[in-house]
Amino acid sequence: MAIGTPSLPSIRLTVDRGGNCSRCGRDNPLGMKFCGECGAPLGAKCTRKQVTVLFADVCGFTSISERLDPEDVHEMMDRAFEIILDAVHRYEGAINQFLGDGVMALFGASTAHDDDPYRAVRAALAIQEGLEALRADVQRAHGVDFQIRIGVHTGPVAVGVIGKGLRNDYTAVGKTTSVAARLLNFARPGQIAISATTRCATEGAFGFSDLGGVVVEDNSGALRAYAVTREINESEQDYLRDLVEA
Numbered sequence: 001m002a003i004g005t006p007s008l009p010s011i012r013l014t015v016d017r018g019g020n021c022s023r024c025g026r027d028n029p030l031g032m033k034f035c036g037e038c039g040a041p042l043g044a045k046c047t048r049k050q051v052t053v054l055f056a057d058v059c060g061f062t063s064i065s066e067r068l069d070p071e072d073v074h075e076m077m078d079r080a081f082e083i084i085l086d087a088v089h090r091y092e093g094a095i096n097q098f099l100g101d102g103v104m105a106l107f108g109a110s111t112a113h114d115d116d117p118y119r120a121v122r123a124a125l126a127i128q129e130g131l132e133a134l135r136a137d138v139q140r141a142h143g144v145d146f147q148i149r150i151g152v153h154t155g156p157v158a159v160g161v162i163g164k165g166l167r168n169d170y171t172a173v174g175k176t177t178s179v180a181a182r183l184l185n186f187a188r189p190g191q192i193a194i195s196a197t198t199r200c201a202t203e204g205a206f207g208f209s210d211l212g213g214v215v216v217e218d219n220s221g222a223l224r225a226y227a228v229t230r231e232i233n234e235s236e237q238d239y240l241r242d243l244v245e246a
Helices: 059-069 070-090 116-128 130-144 175-186 198-202 233-246
Strands: 047-058 094-098 102-107 147-163 167-171 192-195 206-215 222-232
Touching: 047 059, 047 070, 047 116, 059 070, 059 094, 059 116, 070 094, 070 116, 094 147, 094 222, 102 116, 102 147, 102 175, 102 192, 102 233, 116 130, 116 147, 116 192, 116 222, 130 175, 130 192, 147 175, 147 198, 147 222, 175 192, 175 222, 198 222
Parallel strands: 147 192
Antiparallel strands: 047 102, 047 147, 094 102, 147 167, 192 222, 206 222
16 A cells, blocks of 8 residues: 555445346346346446556557567467456456557456555556566567556546447446556556556655656646656655654
8 A cells, every 4th residue: 555645536336227128128127237038238327436547558569460470479469468467456456458459457447445546556567577578588589679558547437338238348438548548658668657646646655757748639738647667665665654754
């Protein structure tokens, strides 16, 4: 848990299942997850929640795919996804989408914690640390520099089930996801770029460097971005706490 981390408002997910089935029209009682007539999943209403969104993708993936055999690319990505999934699940996040050469993960969507921003940033560090061996192997075998960039932002999103019938999925949408994606595009290879909101929520737990302003696509102004440089150990946290309390 981050020292001096301000708590962010957590909103429990409330799902109102039941009602008319989108496939056959049957009226189902509340609490039903599947239609009693045709078995189709019953939709859930969107709910506004405070979450931390993490995007990660491979830098220069198109060039790598053109240069290497498909089997080598598959093996490489399979190892990378295993490392990413392990890190996200270790800190109790959830993979929301696989994006071909990357993932979108949510911290605080299905299960909320007071320190979800910390969990997301720590998972990002674990991903970069876990990929070091894979990067060395790919460089040695193929002469390719395999690196991942990561963007992290904390804010409100609308979460719920989209789609009809058997083609549905649990997802999150809103400006928060767009900002996280913008931070991903702004990050350099091997870098973790986070927003000022996420930095504020993890102050005292990590070291940061200022990346300057990032212009968001809706022209709402510049977003301050920071690169995560390291995790501050417990002895350093105690020292910082003493300085604050002195």
